[in-house]
Amino acid sequence: MTTAVLAAATRHTTRDSLRQTFALSKRSTLEILRQPALVAPSLIFPLFFAALGASSFGRAVGKLDGLKDVSSFLEFSLASTLAQGVLFGSTTGGTALATDIENGFMDRLLASPSTRIGILVGRLAGGSVFGALQSIFFIVALYPFGVRIQGGIIGAFIMVLSGALIAMSIGGFMTAMALKTGSSEAVQGAFPLVFISLFFSSAFFPRESMTGAYKAIANYNPLSYLVEGLRVLTLHGLTSQAIAQSLLIPIAIGIGSIALSLRQLSKRLAQQ
Amino acid sequence: MSTTTQKMLPLEPPSVGGSLFASSNMLTLRAIRAIQRVPATFLPTLAMPIFQAVAFAGTYFAITKIPGFPTDRSINWFLSLSGCMGGAFSGLGLGFSAIRDIESGFMDRLRMAPTPRIALLLGPLLSSLVRTFVVLTTVLGVGYLFGARPTQGVFGILMFYLAGFGLAIVATGWGLGLAYRFRDMRGAALMQLTLFLVLFTSSAQAPMSMMQGWLLHVARVNPATNILRLSRQGFLNPPVGGVTWENTWGGLLAIVVLGTLTMWFAYTGLRKLDD
Numbered sequence: 001m002t003t004a005v006l007a008a009a010t011r012h013t014t015r016d017s018l019r020q021t022f023a024l025s026k027r028s029t030l031e032i033l034r035q036p037a038l039v040a041p042s043l044i045f046p047l048f049f050a051a052l053g054a055s056s057f058g059r060a061v062g063k064l065d066g067l068k069d070v071s072s073f074l075e076f077s078l079a080s081t082l083a084q085g086v087l088f089g090s091t092t093g094g095t096a097l098a099t100d101i102e103n104g105f106m107d108r109l110l111a112s113p114s115t116r117i118g119i120l121v122g123r124l125a126g127g128s129v130f131g132a133l134q135s136i137f138f139i140v141a142l143y144p145f146g147v148r149i150q151g152g153i154i155g156a157f158i159m160v161l162s163g164a165l166i167a168m169s170i171g172g173f174m175t176a177m178a179l180k181t182g183s184s185e186a187v188q189g190a191f192p193l194v195f196i197s198l199f200f201s202s203a204f205f206p207r208e209s210m211t212g213a214y215k216a217i218a219n220y221n222p223l224s225y226l227v228e229g230l231r232v233l234t235l236h237g238l239t240s241q242a243i244a245q246s247l248l249i250p251i252a253i254g255i256g257s258i259a260l261s262l263r264q265l266s267k268r269l270a271q272q
Numbered sequence: 273m274s275t276t277t278q279k280m281l282p283l284e285p286p287s288v289g290g291s292l293f294a295s296s297n298m299l300t301l302r303a304i305r306a307i308q309r310v311p312a313t314f315l316p317t318l319a320m321p322i323f324q325a326v327a328f329a330g331t332y333f334a335i336t337k338i339p340g341f342p343t344d345r346s347i348n349w350f351l352s353l354s355g356c357m358g359g360a361f362s363g364l365g366l367g368f369s370a371i372r373d374i375e376s377g378f379m380d381r382l383r384m385a386p387t388p389r390i391a392l393l394l395g396p397l398l399s400s401l402v403r404t405f406v407v408l409t410t411v412l413g414v415g416y417l418f419g420a421r422p423t424q425g426v427f428g429i430l431m432f433y434l435a436g437f438g439l440a441i442v443a444t445g446w447g448l449g450l451a452y453r454f455r456d457m458r459g460a461a462l463m464q465l466t467l468f469l470v471l472f473t474s475s476a477q478a479p480m481s482m483m484q485g486w487l488l489h490v491a492r493v494n495p496a497t498n499i500l501r502l503s504r505q506g507f508l509n510p511p512v513g514g515v516t517w518e519n520t521w522g523g524l525l526a527i528v529v530l531g532t533l534t535m536w537f538a539y540t541g542l543r544k545l546d547d
Contacts, residue, residue, distance in 0.1 A: 055487030056482065059338065059482050063338055205332055
């Protein structure tokens with residue numbers, strides 16, 4: 001009898017945890033979507049850069065290494081536009097968590113009988129949903145300008161999934177930063193690091209056309225391989241290597257970043 | 273006590289010219305001291321153009337291989353963009369400072385001081401030029417380390433400084449004008465966004481001969497294209513490069529016209545503060 005009661009209680013707790021996590025995920029998703037001033041730059045600026053790049057470097061297509069088998073620079077840019085937008089957007093979740101800490105909402109959450117992991121997972125899930133929506137937005141927005149995904153519907157789905165995973169993995173770092181500092185300003189201050197890491201990769205121009213130290217840095221930067229995977233899905237179609245690069249790299253980064261944020265959450269809880 | 277008071281308050285009021293100079297000088301010194309005391313307000317202005325020069329030159333290195341590109345060094349092409357960006361953000365920095373002064377109430381005390389109102393524009397303008405000099409010199413030094421080499425000697429470098437100072441004047445007027453109108457950080461976002469758009473929809477990334485589509489039409493009428501041409505002439509190979517009147521006058525005209533308009537914008541904004 002006792003065993004049965006305990007088992008029922010455990011089932012109830014697990015269900016409650018899932019419900020709480022879902023509620024927190026919904027809250028963080030709505031929180032992002034209800035702030036157009038925060039959301040708009042991460043949608044508009046990548047498109048602006050894509051349009052700028054297509055007009056500035058369009059004549060390089062077919063002439064330079066890495067661009068010889070490309071039909072348009074805009075198609076080449078879809079992968080970088082997606083990665084850029086999702087990376088920029090991923091700071092939003094971290095900033096929102098830091099704001100929760102600043103205004104005391106986090107303390108109220110911790111005081112409530114809610115699951116601790118749910119607080120973290122809810123925040124990251126909200127970022128992931130936004131990352132997926134951003135990816136769909138970029139694919140749809142560039143479609144009228146002739147950008148087609150050679151990987152078809154499956155390729156587009158993998159790109160959207162990759163966008164969600166990128167948002168979760170980079171969001172993990174931003175969450176860790178928010179939990180460590182408790183300052184939205186510090187999380188915003190980490191944004192240039194994301195920007196720099198993207199620029200020192202092959203996101204905007206092919207690695208084949210780079211030389212020297214810059215090429216060496218791009219060779220070591222995992223973002224290069226992630227963007228190149230997405231690029232192959234756009235330009236050449238489905239290949240197992242492209243799918244692996246698009247999905248496994250953000251998963252690997254995500255494992256590290258979520259472990260880091262869990263560690264920071266434990267530290268914060270220990271301080272309470 | 274009385275001796276101190278006598279020292280602080282001169283027996284005769286200073287002349288308008290003397291007061292203008294002294295007040296502007298003090299405001300300039302205040303802004304320069306802020307660099308040392310609150311480096312966080314100036315470091316992004318310095319770091320961003322350096323990062324931009326290095327990152328753009330590395331990322332887009334291959335565009336120099338396209339036939340007809342006016343230099344074989346990508347850093348030579350992007351250094352001017354960074355210099356202009358540095359000058360512009362040095363000017364906008366004074367707009368941010370003005371917003372902080374308005375929010376903290378310090379601007380009200382400045383406005384109540386018995387000094388010519390124009391000193392509130394001249395002081396920030398002079399300090400933005402000092403900041404720009406620091407930024408341009410640093411960008412030039414870092415650019416040299418990364419392989420930038422002027423092709424037209426000292427005159428080419430002078431043109432690089434001239435364009436940077438010109439954009440600093442334009443940006444100071446624009447920044448102060450928006451600061452005096454918005455009076456909060458909403459103005460800061462608008463300052464950065466507009467300047468960013470104007471600079472990037474010019475020949476910032478690629479020469480006009482390489483452009484196609486909408487950007488070519490926009491860049492052709494964008495005055496920033498002329499200012500960039502003025503800045504770049506000392507770093508490009510002839511016939512596109514070379515310190516010539518043809519490469520100079522458009523940029524000078526753009527600076528004079530935009531500088532006058534934006535400083536007027538700032539002056540009318542300052543007068544609106546009294547309303």
